[in-house]
Amino acid sequence: MNPCPRCGMLDQVRGIRAIMQNEVRRTTFVGQIRLHGHHGPLRGSMNQQIVQGNSLTDALGAVVFLEPRYADPTRDKRSVWLILAAFAIPFAVAALGAGLLAHGFFSFILYVLIAPLIIVLITVPAIQFITRRLDAAATAADSEKMRGRERGARRFALWESLSYCGRDHLVYDPRYGVSFPPEGTTGYLFHSIPETEFAVNVDEVRRY
Incomplete structure (x- = not known):
């Protein structure tokens, strides 16, 4: 893992994937439900899940990989x-x-x-x-949609390769040393893998 491009240290650097796996807690419990039937109220149980994170995981998890027009199936x-x-x-x-x-x-x-x-x-x-x-x-x-979904998969792979520095509170790409705040992750992904071709202009991306 490459050090942070701002502080040059590694002691507080973690991978994005490791952060999402370790700091997001999913708690599953059996909840009680109550329904109104013809012969009175009915009681039952249903498995429910609570996802708990923090401001960092919320920012890193609220990333868009695929444009909406490529998400829905094509209707014949x-x-x-x-x-x-x-x-x-x-x-x-x-x-x-x-x-x-x-x-x-x-x-x-x-x-x-x-x-x-x-x-x-x-x-x-x-x-x-x-x-x-x-x-x-x-x-x-639909070849256009399939190419769009392939780009979404490549953005997801790029997202998993990013690193986060807790000292400077920034995300960076170890390949190019480009850093940006966690809220700018989606912008960096779409700038790195645009809808036209896969090309990275490091000088332009640095503004993230």
Whole structure:
């Protein structure tokens, strides 16, 4: 590990990854929950987790690696129409079945009973199939998004290689000796690995 570029010492230098692992505490406990049912209140339990850190870990952990437009999956153009069809067809089938089996008020009651059942058995699996297959294929074929996610992974790897000096309260890149406050970590990552190409101009980055 290279020394701090400002004080030249190593005694209070730690890696970012080690800080996040050692100073962030996650406590898991079983919490009691209370729900209101038809026959009175219901009691139960649920696992809950509390994440505790400090101002340093909050600043180092609030880092953005990926632009928002690359985070969401790419929607296939056909999926929207298929989702609408998945909703419309069960209603049409239920209405046709109710009309053939009964008339008047009984037809309406039968429709109300059949439509939710068809929606659960047909619509929900159809939407899941559309989301997993079509959208997954569209995301994999979206070369721009894949390149954006690759840059996000490289920013994360760069973030893990950074060091922090407790004496001067600054983060620095051991490769170039560039230092900046913890709040400027996101800016340094996106300046080091921009959305166009991987290039670092040390003279320009020093202002962080």
